[in-house]
Amino acid sequence: QSALTQPRSVSGSPGQSVTIYCAGTDVDIGGSDRVSWYQKPPDKDPKLIIFDVTKRPSGVPDRFSGSRSGNTASLTISGLQGDDEADYYCCAYGGSFSLVFGGGTKLTVL
Amino acid sequence: VHLVESGGGLVPPGGSRRLSCVASGFSFDDFAMHWVRQAPGKGLEWVSGTKWNSRVKDYADFVKGRFTIFRDNAKNSLYLQMNSLEIEDTALYYCAKDVGLGNDEKFAMDVWGLGTMVTVSS
Numbered sequence: 001q002s003a004l005t006q007p008r009s010v011s012g013s014p015g016q017s018v019t020i021y022c023a024g025t026d027v028d029i030g031g032s033d034r035v036s037w038y039q040k041p042p043d044k045d046p047k048l049i050i051f052d053v054t055k056r057p058s059g060v061p062d063r064f065s066g067s068r069s070g071n072t073a074s075l076t077i078s079g080l081q082g083d084d085e086a087d088y089y090c091c092a093y094g095g096s097f098s099l100v101f102g103g104g105t106k107l108t109v110l
Numbered sequence: 111v112h113l114v115e116s117g118g119g120l121v122p123p124g125g126s127r128r129l130s131c132v133a134s135g136f137s138f139d140d141f142a143m144h145w146v147r148q149a150p151g152k153g154l155e156w157v158s159g160t161k162w163n164s165r166v167k168d169y170a171d172f173v174k175g176r177f178t179i180f181r182d183n184a185k186n187s188l189y190l191q192m193n194s195l196e197i198e199d200t201a202l203y204y205c206a207k208d209v210g211l212g213n214d215e216k217f218a219m220d221v222w223g224l225g226t227m228v229t230v231s232s
Contacts (some may be wrong), residue, residue, distance in 0.1 A: 034216035051218035
C-alpha cells in the first residue's frame with residue numbers, strides 16, 4: 001500500500017491549462033478503472049472531481065478532465081481560475097477493498 | 111445529504127477511542143462507506159472501508175490489527191473503533207460515502223463529513 005506519487009506543486013496563470021500527474025503501479029492505477037481525483041481547498045472538505053478515471057460528477061465543470069496512460073493517471077485543468085487554487089489528490093483502488101491516495105499537489109494560480 | 115462525525119478528542123498513547131458518523135439524506139444501507147484521515151500539515155490517507163452489507167472490510171496497513179470499522183444500517187451509522195492509539199494517529203478523521211450503489215462500488219467518495227479531530231498525546 002505505497003502512496004501514489006504526485007508532484008508537490010504546480011502553478012499556472014489564469015486562463016492557462018495545467019496537468020497533474022499521478023504515478024502508481026499495475027496494482028493500483030493500472031489495475032482497475034477505479035481512479036479518482038479530489039480538490040481540497042485549505043480548511044475545507046475534499047470534493048470529488050473525477051471518478052472512474054475520466055468521469056465527472058454532476059456539477060463539476062468540464063474544465064476538469066482525467067485520463068490515464070499505463071500506470072500514470074493525470075488531471076488536466078483548463079481555463080485556470082483563481083478559485084481552482086487548492087490541493088489536489090489522486091486516489092486509486094488497491095485491491096481487496098482498499099484505497100491508496102497520492103501525496104497531494106498544491107496548485108497555485110499566479 | 112449529510113455525514114456528521116463525532117467522537118474525537120484528546121487520547122493518551124495506547125488509549126482507545128470510538129468515532130461515529132451519522133448519515134442523513136440518502137439510503138445509507140445502499141452504499142459502501144470509508145474513513146479517511148488527514149494529519150496536521152499532511153495529505154489525505156485512506157484508513158478503512160466497508161461494503162454496504164458489512165461482508166467485506168479492509169484497512170490500511172498502518173491501522174491493521176488496531177482499528178475496526180463497523181456499521182449499523184438500522185441507525186444510519188458508521189463507526190471506527192480505534193485501539194492502541196499512537197501519536198502518528200493524530201489527525202482529522204473524515205467519514206465518506208462511496209459513489210457506487212450496492213455491489214457496484216466505485217471506490218470514489220462523493221459525500222464527506224466535516225471531520226472529527228483525534229489528538230494522541232500524553
